[in-house]
Amino acid sequence: MTVAAATLASFAGTQQLFGKSTVASPSNLKGEEINVKHFGAKGDGKTDDTAAIQKAVATTGNRLFFPKGHYKISKTILIDLAKMGYASIRGNGDAQVIMAGAGPAFKIAGTHFGSADPEGFDKKVWSSERMPIVEGLSIEGQHKAAVGIEALGTMQLTITRVQVRHTLHAIHLRENNRNLIIADCHLYENHGIGVFYDGVNLHQSNITGSHISYNKEGGIVTKGGNIRNIHITGCDIESNMGSDKAPTANVLIDCSGSAVGTAEVAITGCTIQHNRNAPNSANIRIIGKDQSGIGSEKERWGNVTITGNVLSDVMVNIDLQYCRGVVVTGNTIWQGYDYGLLMEGCSNVVFGSNLFDANANYPSGTLPSNKLLVTNSEDCTFSGVQVYGSKDSPGLVVRDSKRINIGNCSLLSCEKVGLLLDNVTDSKVSGCMITALNPDDSSFEPIQSIGGHGNKITD
Template sequence: MVDGIEIVGKHPKAIGVEAIKTMQLTITRLVVRKALHGIRLHERNRNVSIDDCHLYENEGVGIYLDQLNLHQINISDSHISYNKQGGIVVRESEIRNIQIGNCDIEGNMGEETEPTANILFDISKGSLREGAIFGCTIQHTNNAPDSANVRFIGNGPEDPRKVGNFAIADNSMSDVAVNIHLKHARGVTITGNTLWQAYEHNLLVEDSSHIVLGSNLLDRNPDYRAKTKDANVFKDCTDCTLNALNILATRNVPAGLILENCARMNITNCSIRQCQNGGILLRNVKQSRISDCLITEGEKNFAIRVTGGQQIQITDNLVSGDIDVGPGTEVSNTMTVY
């Protein structure tokens, strides 16, 4: 057990706490600053609990799960900020049962570091499943290269299922290039989150399947005056459900919601308002549907546009603007308002 201490690193290789081959390691009320990494878990550990910690202004990572075999870790009620190489980072590891809850995770990327994220699961090698990120405030910094709040990277297109069985729920995220980025993921639920001030993408989902996206707010509050795009994009995805999204005022992107080269996508009950250029854009999408959506205040733009693709159903929507489709798409029961 590590409890109630402060560690101030004064050496470029200093690590606050490093754990190898431990069982039931408990870390509470720990402060680590000016070190390389705050906490590093390496090789093999089991049943780790990290609670009520401050990991602040370190040169590396706040909590680093590095080449690790781990079952069961809880990270809660902690302040993880201004660590230059990431807040909570997993690399080349085999992880099961990881819970991250009720944390303030901010600014964990440097302006001159390699692209990272406040929460980065880089599973280019290994696997990570069975967990959740919930009830956190995750934000900053937009001027770091390719910055993200939450980023999952799986093994690659040859085996795009090694990161997943995961929930991202009830978080507030802002002020980065990408709020949530999934690549080569399978089985992720994203619900109840408030996302805003994304300089490129609120949501970027690539080569992923069985993603459930529901009841999220993707807002542009006038009090936040940054010139952001806030795009929402699915590329090369299959078997996903998008329900009850509230999307406002994307800028300098083709549409509020964009799907490219996707199949079996179900888009329902979404409210999309004031998006520059258009509401929903489908490019080369097949066996998918759009229903019961409210797409308004874009009368000079299109409400829904389908290019390429086949076997698309569009029904029971209330829109302002055109529904522009080609052969292979059926449109019914549309109400147009201005």
């Protein structure tokens, strides 16, 4: 046989394996990328393709391909990494999986319940389970309890170029996972949460370049668990609120029910905004544990960097409750209708050069309050912060706090009082510019101090 003839024969064999009319023989497909239609999936949006897809998974193992079509399923497709080995679920952007039943469309389950330390790995995890991939698919929920992707026991799970819509939670992280990457995804209009860290033990996760919008119970949410090293970078995170459940936020880190909390978080280069119509809405809300009084350092969770973001159009732009070790710098922040910043029970928080603005180019019919309120906190610094246009209140209020350093800040166009210190001790204010909304208002007080002691106000 000539080389050309051999090449044609090889191509013909490939066509027989992946052509429309052939049902694949399972005996020789292990390790091949398998078109689910060759196991009887119709992809017509009407036929229940659950059994056909699960058969493809069980028979061929690890490389599942969805060609163009709408694949309706009624039960979860289980990707059992211990049985399958290396796994990928792939489409080319023109395939949609419709979850018509309760539970996740895809459940990816591994056996890694340790850390990311190489010394602690079971050999089987590294040799056959690492880096399961989901890419190039759309997942649509048609059941109120449908979920997009659920993961537990995974190492290096990578989800990229995936759209999830109309589910409960788009991506649900449970039990134990390590080294997660979510990139270039659209998690949109789900009635639960976009990315849900649900009581999970998960260190090292990156969420980058994604649109996470209109998820009614939060965009990116952590609750309970043992969570470290979350990087949220270059994302558009919008209007993830609307449920009656409170508190709602575009980014919510809730450590109140966890013994070890969430920490080591970087939120950088994102637009995070909307919706002021939701009660108690916030763009970024971090909740530690109330230890009932200054000086209780235990369980003030944090070690968070918030930098280079654009935040706007909610009731509270940044809400920090019982946090420690937070740096907020280089952000453009406006339209905080109750507060630009709400901070309670915190320590070792640094606010660098941030702008809290009331921008007239965004008419809304309701002027934002935009004020900064700090209560029951200690050892915090405000440097180079500018607040413009605080409505009916001081631009910055510090109450029941100690060792607060406020320097080189601009509190502009404030009403009644620029800076209010109420029962503040051992603190310093220096080099600030404070102006009234109405320059002719003779009753305006740049700085008002009530009670407290040991404070120094200069320049």
